[in-house]
Amino acid sequence: MTSVWEMPDFDDHEGVHLFRDPASGLTAVIAVHSTARGPAAGGVRFWHYADSNRAITDALRLSRGMSYKNAMAELPMGGGKAVVLADKPGDAITQAQLEAFGRAVDSLGGRYVTAEDVGMSEASMKVIATMTKHVSGLPVAAGSAGGDPGPFTAHGVYLGVKAAAKRGIGADTMAGVHVAIQGVGSVGGGLARLLAKDGAKLTLADVNTDKAKALAAELGAKTVPTEEILALPADVVSPNALGAILTEASIAALQTKVIAGGANNQLETREDGARLHARGIVYAPDYVINAGGIINVGLEYLGQGDRAEVEARIARIPDRLIQVWDESERTGEPASDVADSIARRLIGRG
Numbered sequence: 001m002t003s004v005w006e007m008p009d010f011d012d013h014e015g016v017h018l019f020r021d022p023a024s025g026l027t028a029v030i031a032v033h034s035t036a037r038g039p040a041a042g043g044v045r046f047w048h049y050a051d052s053n054r055a056i057t058d059a060l061r062l063s064r065g066m067s068y069k070n071a072m073a074e075l076p077m078g079g080g081k082a083v084v085l086a087d088k089p090g091d092a093i094t095q096a097q098l099e100a101f102g103r104a105v106d107s108l109g110g111r112y113v114t115a116e117d118v119g120m121s122e123a124s125m126k127v128i129a130t131m132t133k134h135v136s137g138l139p140v141a142a143g144s145a146g147g148d149p150g151p152f153t154a155h156g157v158y159l160g161v162k163a164a165a166k167r168g169i170g171a172d173t174m175a176g177v178h179v180a181i182q183g184v185g186s187v188g189g190g191l192a193r194l195l196a197k198d199g200a201k202l203t204l205a206d207v208n209t210d211k212a213k214a215l216a217a218e219l220g221a222k223t224v225p226t227e228e229i230l231a232l233p234a235d236v237v238s239p240n241a242l243g244a245i246l247t248e249a250s251i252a253a254l255q256t257k258v259i260a261g262g263a264n265n266q267l268e269t270r271e272d273g274a275r276l277h278a279r280g281i282v283y284a285p286d287y288v289i290n291a292g293g294i295i296n297v298g299l300e301y302l303g304q305g306d307r308a309e310v311e312a313r314i315a316r317i318p319d320r321l322i323q324v325w326d327e328s329e330r331t332g333e334p335a336s337d338v339a340d341s342i343a344r345r346l347i348g349r350g
Helices: 052-072 095-107 122-128 150-169 186-197 209-219 248-252 270-278 292-302 307-314 317-331 335-346
Strands: 015-021 026-034 044-047 078-085 178-182 201-205 236-239
Touching: 015 052, 015 095, 026 052, 026 095, 044 052, 052 078, 052 292, 052 335, 078 095, 095 122, 150 186, 150 236, 150 292, 150 307, 150 317, 178 186, 186 201, 186 209, 201 209, 248 270, 270 335, 292 307, 317 335
Parallel strands: 044 078, 178 201, 178 236
Antiparallel strands: 015 026, 026 078
């Protein structure tokens, strides 16, 4: 196993914590990238990894992304992320594992605040909350900040897609704009429904083909296999599944002017941001466009503001994207590098 310190994505993390609870079968990683702005906030995902190095790498990349995301969203919170390892694909996390994970979070004394991510739910957060107070995304009363972050992420991505379409193809409305959406879970599915109301032309793909076909039938959209969606001729390609899908090969095959979606860590490497820039493709840095969910659960945890405040902050996502694109145009640097530079300055690492 490679030393954590030697991993390319270590990036001077403040802490990388490995947990194992034999009684429940829990194996987990909690990565704390930065607490410079406040407690390290970021969700926990339950996923099967081919090996432990990949799980740790995912936690490191996601944790750093949360530092940047929370800083760009102007939240007084740092960045962290957790992964709980599934033994095999399709496993469901058990109550005992959730309780053990809650104890792991609590052992960090508030340096890390967890919330819902891939493979987790509001119900999962309720179980975790029986073991620690350092959890967000819990069911809340109407009008309050908090609850399932998915719809809030989807709304922010929707606003970002509209801003990116205007920037990339001059679209004043989404009517007739062709958007290819990869992943139709909570975020991608919510995005598709919002765009359908605007009259966008949609093509959908998901590893769960039945889910994609059902949503397509509901919205009057088309579907294609997942291996075809990124290279589809479209005005906007919107990745909303897992990360590292924008690679040297996939970027060369793109037939779009705009990439804007909610998936985390879309670029496989930093150089891939430069490849998008060289092709003249407008790219919405993922941790800027997909900040809606963390804005919601962050304000819930901090006790700062209500649903109206959450929505007002999400409405500022297009302005932050425009700031990044304007600086990219002015300096000639890729939008991904510009966003990283801004975020690193905000967390004191510029």
